[in-house]
Amino acid sequence: MNKNKPxxxxxxxxxISKLENLIIIGxxxxxxxxxxxxxxxxxxxxxxxIRDALKILETKGLIKMVPYRxxxxxxxxxxxxxxxxxxxxxxERLCNRLAAENFSPQDKSTLQELAAKIIQAHNENRIDxxxxxxxxxxxxxxxxxxxxYLIQMLKQxxxxxxxxxxxxxxxxxxxxxxxxxxxxxxxxxEEKNYATLDSLAETHISYSKKLYLNQIRxxxxx
Amino acid sequence: MNKNKPxxxxxxxxxISKLENLIIIGxxxxxxxxxxxxxxxxxxxxxxxIRDALKILETKGLIKMVPYRxxxxxxxxxxxxxxxxxxxxxxERLCNRLAAENFSPQDKSTLQELAAKIIQAHNENRIDxxxxxxxxxxxxxxxxxxxxYLIQMLKQxxxxxxxxxxxxxxxxxxxxxxxxxxxxxxxxxEEKNYATLDSLAETHISYSKKLYLNQIRxxxxx
DNA sequence: GTTTTCTAAATTGTCAACAATTTTTTTATC
DNA sequence: GATAAAAAAATTGTTGACAATTTAGAAAAC
Numbered sequence: 001m002n003k004n005k006p007x008x009x010x011x012x013x014x015x016i017s018k019l020e021n022l023i024i025i026g027x028x029x030x031x032x033x034x035x036x037x038x039x040x041x042x043x044x045x046x047x048x049x050i051r052d053a054l055k056i057l058e059t060k061g062l063i064k065m066v067p068y069r070x071x072x073x074x075x076x077x078x079x080x081x082x083x084x085x086x087x088x089x090x091x092e093r094l095c096n097r098l099a100a101e102n103f104s105p106q107d108k109s110t111l112q113e114l115a116a117k118i119i120q121a122h123n124e125n126r127i128d129x130x131x132x133x134x135x136x137x138x139x140x141x142x143x144x145x146x147x148x149y150l151i152q153m154l155k156q157x158x159x160x161x162x163x164x165x166x167x168x169x170x171x172x173x174x175x176x177x178x179x180x181x182x183x184x185x186x187x188x189x190e191e192k193n194y195a196t197l198d199s200l201a202e203t204h205i206s207y208s209k210k211l212y213l214n215q216i217r218x219x220x221x222x
Numbered sequence: 223m224n225k226n227k228p229x230x231x232x233x234x235x236x237x238i239s240k241l242e243n244l245i246i247i248g249x250x251x252x253x254x255x256x257x258x259x260x261x262x263x264x265x266x267x268x269x270x271x272i273r274d275a276l277k278i279l280e281t282k283g284l285i286k287m288v289p290y291r292x293x294x295x296x297x298x299x300x301x302x303x304x305x306x307x308x309x310x311x312x313x314e315r316l317c318n319r320l321a322a323e324n325f326s327p328q329d330k331s332t333l334q335e336l337a338a339k340i341i342q343a344h345n346e347n348r349i350d351x352x353x354x355x356x357x358x359x360x361x362x363x364x365x366x367x368x369x370x371y372l373i374q375m376l377k378q379x380x381x382x383x384x385x386x387x388x389x390x391x392x393x394x395x396x397x398x399x400x401x402x403x404x405x406x407x408x409x410x411x412e413e414k415n416y417a418t419l420d421s422l423a424e425t426h427i428s429y430s431k432k433l434y435l436n437q438i439r440x441x442x443x444x
Numbered sequence: 445g446t447t448t449t450c451t452a453a454a455t456t457g458t459c460a461a462c463a464a465t466t467t468t469t470t471t472a473t474c
Numbered sequence: 475g476a477t478a479a480a481a482a483a484a485t486t487g488t489t490g491a492c493a494a495t496t497t498a499g500a501a502a503a504c
Binding site: 259272289291292 | 482485486487
Binding site for chain 2: 055056060080086093098147150
């Protein structure tokens with residue numbers, strides 16, 4: 001059992017994660033109002049906690065709060081996507097550079113295992129597993145950077161554009177492309193080949209950006 | 223008059239700014255406890271507002287909150303300074319690059335005026351004015367980047383290390399150095415000379431970092 | 445039938461009293 | 475006098491009632 005007593009330090013961050021996930025997976029449509037009493041009942045916590053959580057989600061850019069109107073899910077404009085991805089590129093590059101500097105044989109085997117898992121899951125058409133392994137792959141790269149502040153920034157930025165992520169992974173063509181590059185990436189890390197790392201990040205991210213922009217455009221036609 | 227009715231949308235952000243400033247200028251010593259009822263009286267707002275403001279300051283990394291013990295001013299370790307400055311370098315570089323791309327004659331005159339103001343204030347020993355002009359200079363560069371997300375990140379990161387800023391400006395030697403480079407900087411922007419921009423940012427920031435590290439070391443001896 | 449105005453319901457914002465926990469002070473014991 | 479236990483004070487966390495505001499719906503006017 002886990003629900004003996006409510007514990008702020010454990011439960012409140014959990015609440016925030018849950019809400020973040022709900023927004024990211026699209027359980028709330030953009031512009032949908034998030035009613036406090038509603039959430040309070042659904043999540044089984046007091047309205048005060050919901051209010052506090054929403055304030056924090058606002059600072060993270062996931063929702064927008066208007067006085068006496070409450071919270072609505074934030075929308076991303078094309079301009080904002082351009083801005084976010086400009087920042088993302090330089091942060092990911094920095095991350096890769098630091099990861100390469102700290103590269104160890106143990107990292108190599110971990111990354112290779114994950115890369116193999118990704119391919120296997122892809123071949124067996126287990127999408128969820130593949131996404132999970134891919135996530136772990138990138139998380140490990142972040143950890144290798146050994147820069148907690150950078151990690152925090154990258155997570156924050158990822159959260160920001162994940163709102164649009166729902167359908168991005170359904171593009172088969174992109175999948176093939178991304179999967180093939182994991183091996184190249186590991187090699188470049190090992191050899192500390194910064195030029196290759198930069199160009200891999202560049203192409204990967206610019207491709208990702210295109211997907212998001214397409215999605216925004218298709219949504220705005222509704 | 224400005225105090226007819228309390229207005230959340232206007233007054234709450236103001237409250238946060240005030241608290242941020244108090245922490246930055248060192249009105250609260252590191253590790254000092256921030257007592258809610260205390261702040262409530264001093265700032266003339268309800269305790270609920272103080273609580274909300276403190277929660278936001280925590281997400282910004284300015285304070286640390288411990289259950290049933292309240293908020294204490296955050297401290298920066300040497301490792302954290304290293305991490306933050308690694309990120310700062312790449313973001314400032316990006317900012318300069320974008321600013322150069324958008325460079326206009328009007329920007330040039332604005333920046334030159336500010337640079338002149340900085341030198342003049344320095345010669346007349348008006349430190350406050352000099353700091354203000356220097357701030358405006360860098361704010362204008364940020365605006366030139368035309369990337370609101372980047373600006374938000376840079377402000378966030380600046381807030382994080384400004385905690386240590388109190389005495390950094392008292393170093394005369396550094397001042398001379400920094401002041402002289404504003405002209406070079408403007409020229410490099412105009413010529414879109416990215417190599418020079420990068421190296422200017424590099425040396426500027428690494429010097430700034432040294433100052434902060436020195437300050438931390440001298441404090442930790444208390 | 446459409447628009448406008450007014451009323452009721454729903455929702456958010458505020459506050460103060462109370463509960464839970466920590467910190468300080470006092471008291472007791474050796 | 476120093477240490478430990480107990481009581482008191484101070485501080486933070488929670489809750490619920492009520493005020494302010496917006497939204498939805500009904501009534502009125504055209």
